[in-house]
Amino acid sequence: MKLGFIGTGNMAGAIMGGIIKNKIFRPEEIIGADISPAGRERAKETYGICVTDNNREAAEKSEVLILSVKPQYYADAIAEIRDCISDDQLIITIAPGKTLAWLEEQFGKAVKIVRTMPNTPALVGEGMTAACVNQYVAEEEKEYALKILSSFGKVEIVAEHLIDAVVAVSGSSPAYVFMFIEAMADAAVAEGMPRPQAYQFAAQAVYGSAKMVLETGKHPGELKDMVCSPAGTTIEAVRVLEEKGFRSAVIEAMKACADVSRNM
Template sequence: MSSTSAISQTSGTASGQAHKKLAILGCGKLGTILLQGFLEHGLLSAAEAVATVQHEDRCESLSASLGGVAVSTNNRESVRGAPTVLIAVKPQIMAQVLEEIAPAITPGTLVISVVASTTLAFLQEKLGKDVAIIRAMPNTPAMVGAAMTALAAGKTTTHEQLESTRKLFESVGRVAIVDEKHMDAITALSASGPAFVFVILESLAEAGVKVGLPRELATTLAAQTLYGSAQLALQTGHHPALLKDAVTTPAGCTIEGLIELEKGGLRVTLMNAVIKTAARAKELMSNG
């Protein structure tokens, strides 16, 4: 069986799409990254996908960049006949989009939402109790196949639908199946986390320039150091403190730098960044 079985098929046609498998609503940065990953890993072909954008002037250029995927501004027509729908719109317009597409969503359709702070209960209420719902929270390293995605399934979602969704997101990185109650924290740690890491990367590179390194070399050294350190933590499973201690020799260079990090409050600043971001995610959910 080919890898394209990760997405259910339908024998019908809609919007000129034969055997349409997937509709992505809101093909902005994240939606485009995900669709490119699915296409590149052979989970579906360009002819089996449709995508939507908010502004019509983007349709032609986006379609060309995605190898001919049909792109329009019509969300309702795009989901019609698609067994799997992935929603990647901004949280502020989520309710409007759900109301627009609900009449075209049939029982048994799998709807995957990557929209922050939109609960399974809200999605189920808007789309109906017979629609399978999964919340997914990926991050932008999906662009290079290194995403971290969390999945939380609704009550009507089958094991097969959850597994097919897992396969979709495994094409762009790692996947964890979680309880929905953790989603705000996951939004803060892994979805917003790349922004925090890039600040650290930028700071390390700037420091390299300050001590005499060419900027390009400093950036490469800093990026590879972060990448290698992450790989070491993932592959060994060792606690970060143990890995840190392995680098830190008595009366050596590293301990001097660690003391400065403690003086600057790096540890508590990063903790507070995640805590504040999680609180904002919860606030957005309440306002929604």
């Protein structure tokens, strides 16, 4: 096996799907370990990978190992596999709050670690992932990790002290965006639009607006001003959002999110 997963949940599945679709690895080159029989069977049926209930088996058979369990299970998972991790294996982590220093301490030896923070849009190939590496990862190994991570969206190297900001701005933010879409759809329904159509209009508006930011390179404020005609409908909506503390609510929510990440 070339690639292993400990944990085969939604994020692991998104990564597997991107990797297989982009032919980074073949399904038979991937092994996933999960204590849940249902989780193992789902991964096997969906992606055609090899599965096991033994974390050590996944670790021993992998050149690159992705730890995709919840943060609270990281210490136990690492304790189970650390004595079978070799010097040339690459470990990729996706847990908020688990720093490179903490991870190295858990392994208790020199281990090549790539710490990452992906997000759930990876499920549709539009993820945004931040990555940082420890001192044992060579340049070519870092590039190899980035190739894997870019198979399900975009990836950027960031300084480790920015990971908590990444959690707030991309890791957790799909939830805020989904709430925004839901709220806009609710308002459209209140105006008489059928709900399925309301979701379609709201989601496409968010998608298209995000694409404009990414592709035009214009400042979001400039793009907002382009929509706001004098004495028009949009500027009135913007006025109400400002009156209700829209920007402040988003900023405070993200600060709270980063604080929780920082203290996990």
